[in-house]
Amino acid sequence: MSGSVEHFDAVVVGGGAAGAAVALGLARAGHRVLLLDRRPRPAFNDEAPVTRVATLNAASMELLGELGVRDSVLARRGHAFHGMEVWDAHSSAALGFDADDLGLPALGWTVEHLALESSLWEGVEAAGGVLLPDMGWRAIDWRTDRIDLHLDGGRVLGARLLVAADGAESALRARAGIAVRRNPYRMTGVVATVATRFPHQDTAWQRFNGEEILAFLPLADGRCSIVWSLPDFEAERILSLDDAAFSEALRDAFGGRLGDILSTSPRVGWPLVGRQAHDYVSGRLVLVGDAAHTIHPLAGQGLNLGFSDVRALLDAVPAGAGADPADPRALRAYTRSRRLDNELMLRSMEGLRWLFGSSLPPVAWARGLGVGQVDRHRVLKRFFALRALGQDDTRGV
Ligand SMILES: Cc1cc2nc3c(=O)[nH]c(=O)nc-3n(C[C@H](O)[C@H](O)[C@H](O)COP(=O)(O)OP(=O)(O)OC[C@H]3O[C@@H](n4cnc5c(N)ncnc54)[C@H](O)[C@@H]3O)c2cc1C
Structure with a gap:
């Protein structure tokens, strides 16, 4: 059977914004990459109605810039x-x-999801990555040196690193046996x-x-x-x-x-639904984006956190032909850097929701007082704003 396996350094399952960004970053770093999604290839045109929109922060825009797609995303009705x-x-x-x-x-x-996804897919293609839309998988073989993914229709992909970017209900996460905490x-x-x-x-x-x-x-x-x-x-x-x-x-x-x-x-x-996977890594499989975590959209942070995962994974994975992209130390570093950060954001969104969601008079009074203080206090306000906007507050206030 091994003769019919098509070998890749990395196979990314899920061509939403997070998965497509990982695929592009890995392809640009010299890895042989395949990006697979069960949906058709995303194609943007100016006549398409606006559907899913996300607000991105400066850190996410910087990542898009480094991946070479920032201008294309903004030209597609970004604002x-x-x-x-x-x-x-x-x-x-x-x-x-x-x-x-x-x-x-x-x-x-x-920015619109369609603008993001279409620009990132085009980038993957231009960087030499292989695109496989309209394709699902049906079985997995876990090996020591690779993971074999059996596709619908019989093709077999061998991946040294398998990236699960298949969204909140990730089937790969379930197949890898990674538990997830859910807070509906x-x-x-x-x-x-x-x-x-x-x-x-x-x-x-x-x-x-x-x-x-x-x-x-x-x-x-x-x-x-x-x-x-x-x-x-x-x-x-x-x-x-x-x-x-x-x-x-x-x-x-x-x-x-x-x-x-x-x-x-x-x-x-x-x-x-708020979700947090117990681990982001299992052997050669790694979770990114909504497959790893989801949060309440009240601060528009879900995809921004997904892009922070992408940045951390691209920083951790050794670059260049010959390097093992699933180096265990690299993947451990990725999990360490992202899981805590995502947990903190998940909990602070739940705290904010409680603070603003309560109509108990003392809480309403405290919230009027507390938020008013923040609004009047230049330093605090700048701190909160920059944290939420993904900006590093190193320039002083
Ligand atoms: C109402 C709402 C508003 C939001 N607003 C914001 C916002 O303003 N800012 C922000 O940062 N975030 C926002 N978010 C969160 C954001 O939408 C998500 O965090 C983000 O879209 C996740 O991207 P992803 O690539 O991880 O997953 P997805 O976009 O879900 O992509 C997963 C991909 O995997 C594919 N897939 C799934 N299963 C398989 C399979 N078995 N085989 C092949 N392919 C598969 C799917 O087809 C899909 O293309 C919002 C969320 C909601 C619900």
Whole structure:
């Protein structure tokens, strides 16, 4: 059987943004790489409707720059924003950030998943990697010097390093026997693209209303991508509304901050679950992105954490032909550097959700006081902003 095996330094399963970025980085470092996804190859065109959007921080944009795709992603309807407004419906708590005040070129970038994925796939191809869309796998042989992946249709890929970037319900993670801690929030993220009466002012807006969290993210064409986190039962009701009733409910939930909702795309609901894999490595298999962890989208950090995994993995894996990309010391270093960081972010998002989600009067009062203090205190505010934006605060304040 060994004669029919196609050998690669690394096989990446999952061509979402995290997996495609790993594949590109490894291919550029001189490894023989194959990127496989069960979906068709992502292809961007200007007429395609806006669907999934993410806000990226400066660290993620820097990674895209190093991978040579930053310009292509931004040219595909990417948008830099310079302001951020966060407020609480039940207290005076409010935080405002401005890129100029912080001495930054932007506070973040709204980018579409399709723009990211199509640019990264093109990069993998240009760097000599092999692309295999529309393909799934059905069996695995764990060997000491490689992992054999048996594909639908009979091909067998031999991987010295197998990267599981196959998303939150990772089948590879399950097959490797890696346990995962799950925290279902019993919330759904309702996502839509909307046009508003007043301009978004290149600002990311977020309103906390008890358990409900509503974000308006600015898009290049003047519309906003909204993420509305709601308890499951309420999300079910909101998802069943027609366009007019949904637009009205959305305007009210946002306190009318950007005026009437003039038009809306169809709505999509995402179940929100926090997850953390107990280990990120099993022999020659390594987890990245949502396969390793998922968090509440309230701070728009999920993919940013995924890109931090990518950066750490690319830094750890020895470069160049002949080097073993699954060197155990390198993979241990990767797990050490990422698991703790992701756990801290997971827990701080859960803490924030509790702080803003509670309508108990003392908590509401403390939150008004605490957040007000942060807003008035230049040093603290800069610290919190830069941490969330993936910026290193080494330039002083
Ligand atoms: C409502 C919502 C809003 C969000 N907003 C933000 C935000 O503003 N900023 C941010 O940073 N993050 C955000 N996130 C999180 C972000 O979307 C995810 O963290 C990110 O998309 C994960 O990327 P990934 O590449 O790890 O996984 P995915 O994008 O899920 O990609 C997994 C890939 O694996 C493929 N695959 C799966 N199984 C197989 C298989 N068996 N064989 C072959 N291929 C397979 C799939 O087809 C897919 O292409 C948000 C999440 C939600 C739910």
